[in-house]
Amino acid sequence: MTGSIANGLYLFLWCRIITASTSTIEQVMKTVGTWIFGVLLLIGLGLSVWIILPAPIFSLLPFSVGAPEISPGLTIFNALLLILSWLRFGIRSVRRSRLAIVTLCISSLALGLSAQPLIQFAPTQQQAQSAIESNLGRDYLTKIAPESLAKMRSQPLIIADLWRGITSDPVRIDRQIPFANPDGVPLALNIYRPLKVGKYPAIVSIYGGAWQRGSPDSDENFNRYIAAQGYVVWAISYRHAPTYRFPTQNADVRSALTYIQNHAAENETDLDRVAAIGRSAGSQLAMLAAYQNPPFPIRAVVDYYGPVNLTTGYENVPTPDPIESRATLRTFLGGTPQQFPELYRQASPINAVKPALPASLLIYGGKDRIVEAKYGKYLATQLRSQGNRAIFIEIPWADHAFDAVFPGISNQLALYYTERFLAWALAL
Structure with a gap:
């Protein structure tokens, strides 16, 4: 009887540990995913800005020259990020989440910039x-x-x-x-x-x-x-x-x-x-x-x-x-x-x-x-x-x-x- 109770407690503790670990891992993965998504947004916007921005110094000239030339690829990249933003937050989250609003604004701006050469x-x-x-x-x-x-x-x-x-x-x-x-x-x-x-x-x-x-x-x-x-x-x-x-x-x-x-x-x-x-x-x-x-x-x-x-x-x-x-x-x-x-x-x-x-x-x-x-x-x-x-x-x-x-x-x-x-x- 005592052994059965001990085994039960042992099993209960392991279940709690596994549940806590899974929750922690999910939280970590969610945080990492948020950071990666944020980095991708900044990369998309950072490159797209060079489509309209002339290089102020010679060392930045490759960005100013290259970004317009790969703009169709940038447009696809930014469009995917915008779609993922909507899927990630949903319409309800957008209405109440500042992060959702910022994310959508960044991805929309990047998409608008990168699409300029194709529009023109x-x-x-x-x-x-x-x-x-x-x-x-x-x-x-x-x-x-x-x-x-x-x-x-x-x-x-x-x-x-x-x-x-x-x-x-x-x-x-x-x-x-x-x-x-x-x-x-x-x-x-x-x-x-x-x-x-x-x-x-x-x-x-x-x-x-x-x-x-x-x-x-x-x-x-x-x-x-x-x-x-x-x-x-x-x-x-x-x-x-x-x-x-x-x-x-x-x-x-x-x-x-x-x-x-x-x-x-x-x-x-x-x-x-x-x-x-x-x-x-x-x-x-x-x-x-x-x-x-x-x-x-x-x-x-x-x-x-x-x-x-x-x-x-x-x-x-x-x-x-x-x-x-x-x-x-x-x-x-x-x-x-x-x-x-x-x-x-x-x-x-x-x-x-x-x-x-x-x-x-x-x-x-x-x-x-x-x-x-x-x-x-x-x-x-x-x-x-x-x-x-x-x-x-x-x-x-x-x-x-x-x-x-x-x-x-x-x-x-x-x-x-x-x-x-x-x-x-x-x-x-």
């Missing part, structure tokens, strides 16, 4: 389409060979490509081909060609990097992609500031063009169909090369967020100014516009505008605080005033170097029109 995409694409048709004609695609058109991207935005990436056919690549050795500094270029041997139109690709950094291996994704579309891509190099200042870079680009002219036939290049493309500092060099009597005709220029008027850029720095624009320009040109007014004038593509220039496609980011979109728009106006074809496309949510995220939402839009523009400009 359709009108932006319509404006881009209108810009290209008003300059090239509504029937401009009829000038492009059907087999070339079939290889191009079918839509300005393919959501699946944000996750799987933008793929292309394999290409032949020859790297580090020396083309000049000024002052004992070896300069080299890369050549990207389609697998099939033939004769192709060519693209001269010039990297950016504030005239201070970069190599022919920069912009590899684009160079591979566009070569697979049926072009020979010559990715060139130049000497960098501060060791070498303008017009050294201009001279190096011309040396590269002379090399291309002399070695076009052996590298399957049709010299009658050549375009130049640059990014940022590379765009400034590409425009000067194309607009100032190159060694052979350049039929088109693609300018991604390139500096246009260096004097005005120095005198009116953007706010915020993540790369310290004035210091960058002094490093490139050796001083201020007051010290070297003629050098600043020569380095500004706006001053090279004249009649009978090659067609130009100018693509700028509306959030860019390194080279503001207004400069690209002004250049397009000046080019058209001289009877030239100039297409200006502004991507409202995009920052400087948006195409660094190659499958991103901005670059998909830019690539869609870039490949059509190039095919039109270099058609037989």
Whole structure:
């Protein structure tokens, strides 16, 4: 009898311990779950804020550039968090719980911010389409060979490509081909060609990097992609500031063009169909090369967020100014516009505008605080005033170097029109 009572008490105590432990574990799990959910909410909001917020300093630029480009993914992430918030608290809890209200407000705000590029995409694409048709004609695609058109991207935005990436056919690549050795500094270029041997139109690709950094291996994704579309891509190099200042870079680009002219036939290049493309500092060099009597005709220029008027850029720095624009320009040109007014004038593509220039496609980011979109728009106006074809496309949510995220939402839009523009400009 006594043993039965003892066993019963023993069993009762274990049941109490197990019940208490289970309750404690559930409480701990609930607390941990709340903390994890809170962290996820803050991550969603923290990243989404960079869709509208320009980077105040250079180290934060990757957030300002990258967040808009992955915004469709962020939108899905924030939408799930908003749904989970409702499921977690329920309608009744929302009415009486401050935590529920705060959670729903944060997730709703994050969702609204992250959805901005998608909301703006359709009108932006319509404006881009209108810009290209008003300059090239509504029937401009009829000038492009059907087999070339079939290889191009079918839509300005393919959501699946944000996750799987933008793929292309394999290409032949020859790297580090020396083309000049000024002052004992070896300069080299890369050549990207389609697998099939033939004769192709060519693209001269010039990297950016504030005239201070970069190599022919920069912009590899684009160079591979566009070569697979049926072009020979010559990715060139130049000497960098501060060791070498303008017009050294201009001279190096011309040396590269002379090399291309002399070695076009052996590298399957049709010299009658050549375009130049640059990014940022590379765009400034590409425009000067194309607009100032190159060694052979350049039929088109693609300018991604390139500096246009260096004097005005120095005198009116953007706010915020993540790369310290004035210091960058002094490093490139050796001083201020007051010290070297003629050098600043020569380095500004706006001053090279004249009649009978090659067609130009100018693509700028509306959030860019390194080279503001207004400069690209002004250049397009000046080019058209001289009877030239100039297409200006502004991507409202995009920052400087948006195409660094190659499958991103901005670059998909830019690539869609870039490949059509190039095919039109270099058609037989």
